[in-house]
Amino acid sequence: MRLLLRLLITAVTAACSDDGAPTGPPQVSSKLDESVQSALRASDTVDVIVLARTQLALGATALEEHIEDVASLPRATARAEAISRLQASAAAEQPPILTVLQGSPLVRPLWIANAVSARVTRETLDELVAVDEVRYVYASPVNPGDFAAPIPFTGVPGIKAPFDAGSKPVAWNLEEIRAPEAWDMSTGEGVLIALLDIGLNTAHPDLVGALWVNPGEVAGNGMDDDNNGYVDDVHGYDLARASPNIVAGGPHGAYVSGILVGDGSDGTVLGVAPDAEILSLTIATDTDFALAMEYAVDAGADVVNMSFSIPNLANLRGFWRLVADHAAAAGLVLTSGAGNFAQNRPTPVQLRIPEGIPSVLGVGGVDRDGQPTSFSSRGPVEWSTVRFYEDHPLPQGLMKPDVAAFPGPGYPILDPPGGYIDPNTGVAGNSFSGPQAAGVAALILSVAPDLNAWEVKDIIESTATDVGPPGKHNDTGWGVIDAAAAVSAATGSP
Ligand SMILES: [Ca+2]
Ligand SMILES: [Ca+2]
Ligand SMILES: [Ca+2]
Structure with a gap:
C-alpha cells in the first residue's frame, strides 16, 4: 500500500516537473488532511504540521495504555521517561522529513509531539507524503494574532516572604x-x-x-x-x-x-x-x-x-x-x-x-x-x-x-x-x-x-x-x- 502510494506520487511529480509548475489538480493523498487541500486551493503555499509516524500516545486509548505502563512510577521518573521516549522518536524519524523541508521557511522541529511544522509548496507536499516516516499532514495557519501592544517591563522580581493570610480579607x-x-x-x-x-x-x-x-x-x-x-x-x-x-x-x-x-x-x-x-x-x-x-x-x-x-x-x-x-x-x-x-x-x-x-x-x-x-x-x-x-x-x-x-x-x-x-x-x-x-x-x-x-x-x-x-x-x-x-x-x- 505504502509502496503503491509512493509510486503514484513519483509518477505525478515526474509529470509536473518539466517546467517545475503544477499541471493538474493537487495530488490527493490519505496523508493529507482536508485542511491542506482547502489551503492549497487558496494559495500556493500552506503552513503545515507534519505528523511523524511514531508517537508516544496517539489514539483514543493510547494515553490510558501509557498510564497503565507507568502507573507505579513517581511523576519525576515518569516525566523523564516520557521525555526520553518522545525525543528518541523525534530524533529517529525527523531527519528524512527535515531533508525534504530543506529550503522551506518556518521549519520548526517539535518533540512533545513527533512533528515538524513548516511553510511548504505543493511540490514539497508531494515529496513529504512519499516519506515513510510521515504519518499525516495538517494545515495550521500562522495567525497574525490579535494582541495589544506590549508595554515595557517595569517589574523587578522580589524576594518573597512566606505567605501568611493573617487578618487580611480573603476573596x-x-x-x-x-x-x-x-x-x-x-x-x-x-x-x-x-x-x-x-x-x-x-x-x-x-x-x-x-x-x-x-x-x-x-x-x-x-x-x-x-x-x-x-x-x-x-x-x-x-x-x-x-x-x-x-x-x-x-x-x-x-x-x-x-x-x-x-x-x-x-x-x-x-x-x-x-x-x-x-x-x-x-x-x-x-x-x-x-x-x-x-x-x-x-x-x-x-x-x-x-x-x-x-x-x-x-x-x-x-x-x-x-x-x-x-x-x-x-x-x-x-x-x-x-x-x-x-x-x-x-x-x-x-x-x-x-x-x-x-x-x-x-x-x-x-x-x-x-x-x-x-x-x-x-x-x-x-x-x-x-x-x-x-x-x-x-x-x-x-x-x-x-x-x-x-x-x-x-x-x-x-x-x-x-x-x-x-x-x-x-x-x-x-x-x-x-x-x-x-x-x-x-x-x-x-x-x-x-x-x-x-x-x-x-x-x-x-x-x-x-x-x-x-x-x-x-x-x-x-x-x-x-x-x-x-x-x-x-x-x-x-
Ligand atoms: Ca534562553
Ligand atoms: Ca540573555
Ligand atoms: Ca451533580
Whole structure:
C-alpha cells in the first residue's frame, strides 16, 4: 500500500516537473488532511504540521495504555521517561522529513509531539507524503494574532516572604472552595505554574514575588544564555511575538495570575496557591502550543493554566489532544476554563480546545448557590469526527466540564497597576474558574509531588462537592472543587 502510494506520487511529480509548475489538480493523498487541500486551493503555499509516524500516545486509548505502563512510577521518573521516549522518536524519524523541508521557511522541529511544522509548496507536499516516516499532514495557519501592544517591563522580581493570610480579607470564592483550610497543609511552595495567556503585569505587589526566574538566562543582554532557543527569556516567553517581554497590554493574564498565586501583599488574598511560582507563555499558533508545552516541561513546570478557547479546529483538535496527552505523560497537569458559550453556541461545541480534551481538566462555573451560571459552557463534547481518535460519539459524547468553580462576579480581582478591582464591576467568566482548579493542583503537588498528572486530575474530580442531580453532569461536572478535601486526599490525611 505504502509502496503503491509512493509510486503514484513519483509518477505525478515526474509529470509536473518539466517546467517545475503544477499541471493538474493537487495530488490527493490519505496523508493529507482536508485542511491542506482547502489551503492549497487558496494559495500556493500552506503552513503545515507534519505528523511523524511514531508517537508516544496517539489514539483514543493510547494515553490510558501509557498510564497503565507507568502507573507505579513517581511523576519525576515518569516525566523523564516520557521525555526520553518522545525525543528518541523525534530524533529517529525527523531527519528524512527535515531533508525534504530543506529550503522551506518556518521549519520548526517539535518533540512533545513527533512533528515538524513548516511553510511548504505543493511540490514539497508531494515529496513529504512519499516519506515513510510521515504519518499525516495538517494545515495550521500562522495567525497574525490579535494582541495589544506590549508595554515595557517595569517589574523587578522580589524576594518573597512566606505567605501568611493573617487578618487580611480573603476573596469569598477561595472560602467557598475551602482554600484557607487547605493552606494549613499546603500553600503551593515549590510548584511552578505555566500561565498560557496574554502575559501579566509583573509589577503588581501580589505577583512580583511569585515570578519564576530562569536560572540560566541573563536578562537584557540580547543573548540566549541557556541555549534553549529563546533570547533573554527570564520569566517565560511570548512565542506570538518572539519576545521575552511578558508584560501584557491587556489585563486578562493579570486577572488570572491573581487567582493562581496572588498572595495578598497589596491587601487582599485572591490566590489559591499563594506560594507557587508562575511563568508566562503567550501563543498564537498550534505549533506555539506544542512549543509552550516543551518550554513548560524544560522549565520543570507542574501545572499549566489555559484560560482560552479555540473553536473550529476540525481534525487539528487531534493534534492538540496528542500534545496535551504527551504533556500529561511528561508531568504537567493541564487546566482550562470551560468557556462562556452556553447562550450563543449549540452543544456539542460549547467546550472547544483545549477544555474539551479528555486529559485537560475542564472547569465550568457556578454561582454561590451551586447553580450553573447562565453562560458557563455545557457538554457534551464529541470526538468521533476527529482523525486518529474517533471516540466519544454523540449523543452521549464526552461529559464535560469535569468540575466547577466560581467565575464571578462579586469577588475582588487583581487590578494590574496595583490594588484590586471593585467586586461590583461585574468582571466574570470561566477564565477565572480554571485557575481556581489549577491552584488546587498546585496545592496538591506541593505536598504530594510524586503524584502523576492524571492522579491529580482524578483527586480534584473525586473530592469535588457534588451539586445538582447526583453524579457527573454536563453543566457542573463532578461538582465544585474542594481544595482542603483534595489536599487531604493527596496526602492521605483524614
Ligand atoms: Ca534562553
Ligand atoms: Ca540573555
Ligand atoms: Ca451533580
